[in-house]
Amino acid sequence: MTAEVLDPLIHEQARLRILATLAALPEGVALSFTRLQDMLELTPGNLITHLRKLEDVGYLTSKKTGNGTASRTSIGLTVRGRAALDTYKAAVRRLLGGL
Amino acid sequence: MNDTPDLEQAATADSGGALDPREAARLLEQTSREARRQFSLTPPLVTAVMGLVILAAYVALWLSVLGQHPYSGPNLGVIALVYVTVAVGSAVGVKVYQRARAGVSGSAVALGAAEGVALLVSIGGSPVIQGALHYYGASSALVYGVIPAAGPLIVVGTTLVGMAASKADWPQFGAALAVVAGGGVALFMGPINAWLVAGIALFVGVVGYAAGTVWRDRAAVRA
Numbered sequence: 001m002t003a004e005v006l007d008p009l010i011h012e013q014a015r016l017r018i019l020a021t022l023a024a025l026p027e028g029v030a031l032s033f034t035r036l037q038d039m040l041e042l043t044p045g046n047l048i049t050h051l052r053k054l055e056d057v058g059y060l061t062s063k064k065t066g067n068g069t070a071s072r073t074s075i076g077l078t079v080r081g082r083a084a085l086d087t088y089k090a091a092v093r094r095l096l097g098g099l
Numbered sequence: 100m101n102d103t104p105d106l107e108q109a110a111t112a113d114s115g116g117a118l119d120p121r122e123a124a125r126l127l128e129q130t131s132r133e134a135r136r137q138f139s140l141t142p143p144l145v146t147a148v149m150g151l152v153i154l155a156a157y158v159a160l161w162l163s164v165l166g167q168h169p170y171s172g173p174n175l176g177v178i179a180l181v182y183v184t185v186a187v188g189s190a191v192g193v194k195v196y197q198r199a200r201a202g203v204s205g206s207a208v209a210l211g212a213a214e215g216v217a218l219l220v221s222i223g224g225s226p227v228i229q230g231a232l233h234y235y236g237a238s239s240a241l242v243y244g245v246i247p248a249a250g251p252l253i254v255v256g257t258t259l260v261g262m263a264a265s266k267a268d269w270p271q272f273g274a275a276l277a278v279v280a281g282g283g284v285a286l287f288m289g290p291i292n293a294w295l296v297a298g299i300a301l302f303v304g305v306v307g308y309a310a311g312t313v314w315r316d317r318a319a320v321r322a
Contacts, residue, residue: 011118017130024134028206035202039137074204089127095120 005095009057010088014042014050019059019085022077030063030076051075059084131320139316140199140211143309149188150305156181157248157298161291164244170290172243214262221258225250244290248297252282256304270311278304 010016017040022031037047054060059081064073077085118126136142163177164170200208228250233242259275262268281300285293 006120006123011123013118013126016118016123016126020127020130021134024131024138025203026207029203029208030205032202032204039134076205092120092124092127096124 005091007084007088007091009053009059010084012050014040014046015054016088018047018050018054019077019081022060022075023082023085025077027079027082028076030061030074033062033073033075036075054081128320132316135316135320138199138203139312140196141308141312142195143313145191145195146309146312147306149191150302150309152184152188153305154298154302156184157294157301160248161294161298164291164294167291170238170240170244172239172290173294217258217262218255221255222251224254228254240290245286245293248290248293249282249285252278252285252297252300256282270308270315273311274304274308277307 010019018036021036021039025031033044033047033051037044040047042050051060051062055062058078061076061078062073063076064071066072159177159180160173163173225246229242229246232246256275256279260272260279263271263275278300281296281303285296285300288296
């Protein structure tokens with residue numbers, strides 16, 4: 001039942017935390033990969049994997065600036081990603097209301 | 100420092116882990132609350148402490164002028180103490196800002212910098228008026244009493260009202276309105292009591308803002 005209602009891309013511990021963290025920032029604001037990793041305490045490889053999945057469906061955007069040792073990747077939540085998270089929250093609330 | 104490999108390099112396994120809705124709700128609330136705390140430029144506890152410090156500074160200024168006939172203004176020792184307090188408060192503010200904004204970028208950050216400039220300009224407004232009054236030979240009651248006590252509340256408060264309205268930041272809007280109103284009342288309380296009224300108005304505004312942000316963040320986390 002749960003799997004039918006909740007967006008499977010969001011309904012995973014690490015991805016849920018990624019989206020909830022980015023949603024705490026105002027629209028149009030991005031967060032560096034390093035800060036996001038520090039906040040979530042995930043390994044770089046694990047974080048990259050989840051970010052890629054979320055980026056592939058258009059929930060996130062990533063932008064890399066600079067080259068070599070000065071490079072920096074910023075991650076931002078898209079309008080679609082924010083809407084998907086809102087929909088997910090509403091679905092969780094409905095499920096809990098039904099329990 | 101090399102911040103990251105790009106996302107195209109991705110590789111490894113999904114950490115998986117099925118969540119039940121209760122666990123998902125708990126995780127959402129916990130993560131949202133923690134993120135808001137870490138991104139906050141005005142942590143409620145720090146803001147409330149600053150409100151108390153501001154009140155103490157204004158009460159010290161009021162005590163230093165209490166009973167003056169004729170009015171000559173706060174004594175230099177108290178003014179120096181207030182400047183030290185402002186310097187310490189500013190340093191704390193800068194530290195909080197740097198920690199909250201580490202790794203954060205985007206148009207809203209640039210807007211924040213522009214707001215900072217607007218605020219600095221407005222902070223300079225009241226001393227300029229004070230200087231002009233001194234230049235035209237206004238009384239000490241105005242130059243060293245009513246205007247320095249109430250002026251900053253009205254000038255800076257009005258700037259904050261505009262900034263808050265443009266961002267729909269209602270806790271800031273309400274707090275800034277209270278400060279402007281308090282400044283307006285202080286203008287008519289005479290040079291001595293203007294310090295006390297201004298201090299109380301600032302305390303109410305700052306502590307009210309801290310309480311308002313707690314309420315807003317709780318509401319946002321539950322939304």
